[in-house]
Amino acid sequence: MDAYILSLTIFVAINVALALSLNLISGFCGQISLGHAAFYGTGAYVSAILSVSGVPFAVSFVAGGIAAGILGFLVGLASLRVREDFLAITTMGVNFLFVGFVRKQGWLGGEIGITAIPKPMSDAGMATLAWILVAATAFLLVAIRRSWLGTGFTMIAQDEQAATSLGLNVGRFKLAAFVMGTAAAGMAGVIYAHVAQLIVPDAFGFVVSISILAMVVVGGIGSIFGVILGAVLLTLLPELARFANDYKLLIFGALMVAVMLISPGGLAGAFQRLRAR
Amino acid sequence: MDLLKTTSLSRSFGGVAAVRNVTLAVKDRELLSVIGPNGAGKTTLLKLITGQIPPDTGRIELFGRDVTAVPQYARAQMGIALTHQIVRPFRGMTLGENVTAAMGHGHFNQPVASLFHRPGAADTARARELLDLVGIGHAAGRSASEVPLGYLKRMQIARVLATDPKLLLLDEPLAGLNYSEAGQIADLIVRLNEGGRTVVLIEHNLGEVLRISHRVAVLDNGALLAEGLPAEVIARPDVRAAYLGKEAG
Ligand SMILES: Nc1ncnc2c1ncn2[C@@H]1O[C@H](COP(=O)(O)OP(=O)(O)OP(=O)(O)O)[C@@H](O)[C@H]1O
Ligand SMILES: [Mg+2]
Numbered sequence: 001m002d003a004y005i006l007s008l009t010i011f012v013a014i015n016v017a018l019a020l021s022l023n024l025i026s027g028f029c030g031q032i033s034l035g036h037a038a039f040y041g042t043g044a045y046v047s048a049i050l051s052v053s054g055v056p057f058a059v060s061f062v063a064g065g066i067a068a069g070i071l072g073f074l075v076g077l078a079s080l081r082v083r084e085d086f087l088a089i090t091t092m093g094v095n096f097l098f099v100g101f102v103r104k105q106g107w108l109g110g111e112i113g114i115t116a117i118p119k120p121m122s123d124a125g126m127a128t129l130a131w132i133l134v135a136a137t138a139f140l141l142v143a144i145r146r147s148w149l150g151t152g153f154t155m156i157a158q159d160e161q162a163a164t165s166l167g168l169n170v171g172r173f174k175l176a177a178f179v180m181g182t183a184a185a186g187m188a189g190v191i192y193a194h195v196a197q198l199i200v201p202d203a204f205g206f207v208v209s210i211s212i213l214a215m216v217v218v219g220g221i222g223s224i225f226g227v228i229l230g231a232v233l234l235t236l237l238p239e240l241a242r243f244a245n246d247y248k249l250l251i252f253g254a255l256m257v258a259v260m261l262i263s264p265g266g267l268a269g270a271f272q273r274l275r276a277r
Numbered sequence: 278m279d280l281l282k283t284t285s286l287s288r289s290f291g292g293v294a295a296v297r298n299v300t301l302a303v304k305d306r307e308l309l310s311v312i313g314p315n316g317a318g319k320t321t322l323l324k325l326i327t328g329q330i331p332p333d334t335g336r337i338e339l340f341g342r343d344v345t346a347v348p349q350y351a352r353a354q355m356g357i358a359l360t361h362q363i364v365r366p367f368r369g370m371t372l373g374e375n376v377t378a379a380m381g382h383g384h385f386n387q388p389v390a391s392l393f394h395r396p397g398a399a400d401t402a403r404a405r406e407l408l409d410l411v412g413i414g415h416a417a418g419r420s421a422s423e424v425p426l427g428y429l430k431r432m433q434i435a436r437v438l439a440t441d442p443k444l445l446l447l448d449e450p451l452a453g454l455n456y457s458e459a460g461q462i463a464d465l466i467v468r469l470n471e472g473g474r475t476v477v478l479i480e481h482n483l484g485e486v487l488r489i490s491h492r493v494a495v496l497d498n499g500a501l502l503a504e505g506l507p508a509e510v511i512a513r514p515d516v517r518a519a520y521l522g523k524e525a526g
Binding site for chain 1: 367
């Protein structure tokens with residue numbers, strides 16, 4: 001396969017995994033997050049530091065996921081303490097904190113980032129790993145959807161107080177959503193770091209969080225198939241059309257507004273309506 | 278044995294004392310109604326009992342245990358259930374799905390373990406039975422966001438029954454129902470009570486309250502004004518003045 005195509009499939013897979021993991025937190029459990037890139041970045045930085053200092057990739061991979069999950073747990077704890085509408089601001093703040101912190105850390109490379117991250121395997125191997133992560137995340141979401149865990153998430157998303165009054169431990173369920181979703185994002189970050197072999201703070205900024213959110217919204221919040229489609233489309237779009245790359249934010253923003261106005265269920269909702277006709 | 282006991286319970290909102298110094302005991306298998314004019318503090322009292330809001334002062338005991346510091350979900354898991362005065366359906370679900378969701382109550386404390394169990398045909402069937410019990414089984418497939426209020430009121434009863442509670446707190450369950458529907462649900466409340474569930478009922482429908490209650494407590498301005506046998510309580514001049522006076526005014 002063409003090297004460009006191969007690297008493109010890896011980045012598509014990374015974005016699909018990111019969008020699916022955000023869908024778990026925001027779509028399934030209804031907890032808005034505007035800072036998903038912070039967890040993506042945590043996985044990338046932690047694994048990069050480890051790999052650069054000679055730790056085997058498998059260990060870096062797991063450590064990146066766990067570190068992101070731990071940060072997710074802490075942000076989840078904070079989310080239990082803030083009012084629902086403040087969660088957006090809190091998670092956004094976490095993203096800015098992450099980038100601001102990393103930029104000022106000499107040992108993390110500061111503005112220049114971490115370079116010469118060793119590549120653990122061929123590009124084809126990394127692509128396979130990326131798509132395995134996608135498959136595992138999608139499988140997890142399908143399993144959640146069918147289980148009582150998914151029922152609990154839906155209850156929280158639709159009426160937290162009703163859920164609590166029926167005996168649902170809303171706090172624990174939310175934390176579960178945060179930990180699983182952020183750990184998966186961290187693993188996506190590990191793959192990104194070891195494919196790009198170089199990471200800088202801005203690769204995990206607020207704009208990236210919003211791009212991931214756009215994939216979820218355009219695909220259809222809460223839908224597994226729709227979000228995969230949304231992530232694939234929004235990753236390829238800027239690659240296919242040069243102008244789309246220049247105006248990426250403008251286009252993503254316009255798409256989100258359009259979806260909210262025309263089909264709040266996103267692509268998944270539109271497909272469903274077409275089928276129903 | 279007292280199943281539920283509040284001791285000197287008080288709660289205010291800003292300057293408004295919604296519940297003042299309420300000491301009230303509910304015996305096992307009792308059907309107690311709490312009545313009082315609008316704004317008397319009835320709903321606030323239930324919210325204090327379920328743990329949705331904390332009291333400023335006072336104590337709550339459930340099943341002989343002090344639960345004042347126990348969080349709301351844990352009290353629900355102990356076997357108390359509330360139907361909300363202002364209905365709280367899961368609006369993205371059908372009525373059937375609302376009730377089926379509550380069938381998972383045994384899994385609601387352990388998210389990780391709950392991933393390995395799923396709602397099954399037995400849960401759906403039981404949910405349907407419960408909807409039949411409250412008279413809306415035929416509407417099981419209808420969306421909770423498009424049925425009339427009376428359906429949601431009854432769905433809420435079916436939904437809490439799915440958690441098999443020992444103590445039922447019903448906040449105006451007959452509101453939004455017509456005369457015959459109200460009579461049917463009142464009869465159902467009696468049957469549930471006779472089946473072993475303790476009931477605290479808040480209702481403005483005094484006819485049904487007098488017909489089915491073992492005992493009545495009257496709240497006025499947040500304070501307990503009277504409690505006793507329904508006919509005796511309702512005959513008291515101070516109760517009539519508080520209740521009817523405000524209802525009329
Ligand atoms: N969250 C709140 N914030 C401020 N005031 C409140 C709040 N909840 C209740 N109140 C006030 O407390 C008082 C008691 O309200 P509550 O809802 O308990 O009355 P109620 O007896 O249930 O009335 P109704 O019969 O109309 O349902 C009212 O004056 C109400 O305005
Ligand atoms: Mg009330």
